[in-house]
Amino acid sequence: MSLYKRGSMWWIDFTTPKGERVRCSAETEDKKQPQELHDKLKAESWRVAKLGEMPRRTWDETAYEWLMETQHKKTHKQDVATLRWIQPHFRGKYLDELTRDVIAKVGALKRQTRTAATANRVLALIRSILRKATLDWEWIDRPPVVKLYREPKRRVRYLTPEQANILLQELPEHLADMVRFSLATGLRRANVTKLEWSQVDLTRRVAWIHADQAKAGRSIHVTLNATAMEVLTKQIGKHRKAAFTYKEKPVTQVNTKAWYKALQRAGIEDFRWYDLRHTWASWLTQQGVPLNAIQEMGAWESSEMVKRYAHLAPEQFAQHARVVDVLLNGATAAQKQNAD
The missing domain is CATH 1.10.443.10 (Intergrase catalytic core)
Known part of the structure; x- marks a missing residue:
C-alpha cells in the first residue's frame, strides 16, 4: 500500500523503478497532502530512472537528511523543534522552488510574533541546510540568498x-x-x-x-x-x-x-x-x-x-593611553635640551 496510517500520521511507502524503497512520514493527519506528495515523489523517481534526469530533491528529504547527519549537535533538539514549525510551509516543495522570496515569507511569519533574533534563528537554519545540500550533497547548484533581520545590539545589564x-x-x-x-x-x-x-x-x-x-x-x-x-x-x-x-x-x-x-x-x-x-x-x-x-x-x-x-574600563585604557604622553613629553624635553 502506497499510503498508510501510523498512529494519526500518514506515511508514504513505494518502490522506485530502480527497486529502491521510499518510505517517509508525510507529517499530517489529512490524506490529501500525503497523496500529492506521494504522486510527486513517484513521478520524480520515474523520470530519474527512465529519462536519466538528476533527481529533484524535496525539502522533506533534505531536512530529514540534515537531522540524521547532525544528531551530534548540541542544538539538535532545537533544530527538530524549529523544523517542525517550518515543515507546514515547505512540505512537498522541491529545493529549486525555495526561492529567496519564499524563504523571506516564512521569516516574516515568524517575525510577526517573535523577535528579530528568533526569526533569524529560523532563517539561519534554513540557510545552513540549503548550503549543505549544495556543497556537501550536490542536490542543488547554488543556494538562494537568505537575508537576515537586523538585530539590536546586545545589552549589558549588570548590578552594582x-x-x-x-x-x-x-x-x-x-x-x-x-x-x-x-x-x-x-x-x-x-x-x-x-x-x-x-x-x-x-x-x-x-x-x-x-x-x-x-x-x-x-x-x-x-x-x-x-x-x-x-x-x-x-x-x-x-x-x-x-x-x-x-x-x-x-x-x-x-x-x-x-x-x-x-x-x-x-x-x-x-x-x-x-x-x-x-x-x-x-x-x-x-x-x-x-x-x-x-x-x-x-x-x-x-x-x-x-x-x-x-x-566599563576607561581607567584601564587611560593608563595605556598615557604611554603616548611619556613619549611626546620625552621628545619635547630632548628638543629643549638640544636647543639649549
Whole structure:
C-alpha cells in the first residue's frame, strides 16, 4: 500500500523503478497532502530512472537528511523543534522552488510574533541546510540568498555590588547560594544547576565543566575563589550527586516566582538570571582585569563577545593611553635640551 496510517500520521511507502524503497512520514493527519506528495515523489523517481534526469530533491528529504547527519549537535533538539514549525510551509516543495522570496515569507511569519533574533534563528537554519545540500550533497547548484533581520545590539545589564547584596538578602537561601556562586564564577545557569560533586575538587579549589556541557563545546576550568568555596562547603552533605539542591532534590529551575518576587522587593527591574554573568564580567572589567583573561575565564568563544564590556574600563585604557604622553613629553624635553 502506497499510503498508510501510523498512529494519526500518514506515511508514504513505494518502490522506485530502480527497486529502491521510499518510505517517509508525510507529517499530517489529512490524506490529501500525503497523496500529492506521494504522486510527486513517484513521478520524480520515474523520470530519474527512465529519462536519466538528476533527481529533484524535496525539502522533506533534505531536512530529514540534515537531522540524521547532525544528531551530534548540541542544538539538535532545537533544530527538530524549529523544523517542525517550518515543515507546514515547505512540505512537498522541491529545493529549486525555495526561492529567496519564499524563504523571506516564512521569516516574516515568524517575525510577526517573535523577535528579530528568533526569526533569524529560523532563517539561519534554513540557510545552513540549503548550503549543505549544495556543497556537501550536490542536490542543488547554488543556494538562494537568505537575508537576515537586523538585530539590536546586545545589552549589558549588570548590578552594582550594593544591588547584588540587597538581592541576596531577599532571595530564599537555596537561590541566594546559587546567585552568590554565579557571581563568584561567572558560570552560565545550566552549568550551575547541573553542577555535580564529581566536577568539584575542594582540596585543589577547582571545578570543571565538561565539553558536552559547555555552550562553546570546550571544557571550562573554574578556579574557586573564597566566595565560591564558602558556598560549596555549605552544600556538603545535602545530596550525594548534585551540588545545589532544594528540599533534598537537585535544583532544575531558577526562574521561579521566588526569583521574580525577590527582584521586585529589591527594586531591580529588567534583570534576567543570565545577567548575573554580565555582572561578573562587568565587575572584573571595572577592576582592571584584562579582557583576554575575562574571555578565557568565562569561556567565551569569540573576543567579540567580551568587547561589549570594554567601555566599563576607561581607567584601564587611560593608563595605556598615557604611554603616548611619556613619549611626546620625552621628545619635547630632548628638543629643549638640544636647543639649549
